[in-house]
Amino acid sequence: MIHSVKFTAVLDTNVIYPVIIRDLLFWFAYYDLYTPKWSHHIFDEWREVMQRKGVSPKEAEKRVRKANLAFPDALVQNYEGLIELLNLPDEKDRHVLAAAIKTNAHVIVSNNIKDFPEEVLDSYGLKIKTADDFLTDIIDLNPETAIEAFKEMVLNKKNPDWDEYEVLDSLRRNGLVDTANYLHSLL
Numbered sequence: 705m706i707h708s709v710k711f712t713a714v715l716d717t718n719v720i721y722p723v724i725i726r727d728l729l730f731w732f733a734y735y736d737l738y739t740p741k742w743s744h745h746i747f748d749e750w751r752e753v754m755q756r757k758g759v760s761p762k763e764a765e766k767r768v769r770k771a772n773l774a775f776p777d778a779l780v781q782n783y784e785g786l787i788e789l790l791n792l793p794d795e796k797d798r799h800v801l802a803a804a805i806k807t808n809a810h811v812i813v814s815n816n817i818k819d820f821p822e823e824v825l826d827s828y829g830l831k832i833k834t835a836d837d838f839l840t841d842i843i844d845l846n847p848e849t850a851i852e853a854f855k856e857m858v859l860n861k862k863n864p865d866w867d868e869y870e871v872l873d874s875l876r877r878n879g880l881v882d883t884a885n886y887l888h889s890l891l
Contacts, residue, residue: 711738714780714804716797716814717749719835720771721757724874727857728839728883729813733775735853737842741807743780745799747771780807794819804830813838815879839883843890851890 720726720742733740747768754764772779783799783806790798790805797819804812811831812820820832833841843850858868866874868891875884 711811712741712807712809713738713811713813713838714741714743714800714807714809715746716800716812716816717746717753718815719813720746720750721753722878724871724878725835725880727861728854728875728880729835730771730774731853731857732839732842732850735849735856737846737849737853740775740778741780741803741809742771742778743783743799743803746803782806790824792819792824793821801825801828801830804828811838834879836880836882839880840886843883843886847890851887854887 715729719729729740732738751761751764751768754767755761759767780803783802786802786805787798790801792798792801794816797816800812800814801820801824803809805828809830811833812825813833813835814820815834817832817834822832825832854871855868858866858871861871864870869888872884872888875881875887
């Protein structure tokens with residue numbers, strides 16, 4: 705199921721920032737390995753995180769705009785009415801679940817899996833995966849395309865200008881250990 709653009713994943717804020725995780729998620733989506741989805745709420749949180757980390761408001765807005773331009777169908781609309789109806793351990797995560805329900809997503813990609821109990825997600829036909837698990841699933845089902853997407857991502861890395869192994873090290877430092885090791889084994 706993960707091997708096609710018909711497979712839809714809502715990307716939580718914590719996998720959109722840091723940059724290296726977002727880059728790999730976006731390159732895999734660009735190569736039609738899955739369809740990414742997000743919401744205004746998720747991007748508002750992303751802007752806040754970027755600014756907390758020292759990114760200027762102008763640069764943060766530019767990054768958000770570029771993401772929406774790159775994936776014009778990714779922005780989930782009209783999910784807000786569901787938020788208050790949902791029950792999660794952290795109320796601040798309800799908007800992520802609402803967006804996933806509204807867009808009929810298959811999975812929520814988040815590194816806060818404890819905030820999305822399996823029994824709640826099951827009732828909506830959803831799964832939760834960490835970025836590392838999600839990306840390794842994609843690679844497992846599409847190794848040739850995944851490595852092609854990874855290599856193009858590396859070629860487009862300009863700031864800093866890294867080779868494949870430096871990018872793999874950065875992925876590992878950002879919690880994508882299995883993903884980096886899998887990609888490394890395919891090089």
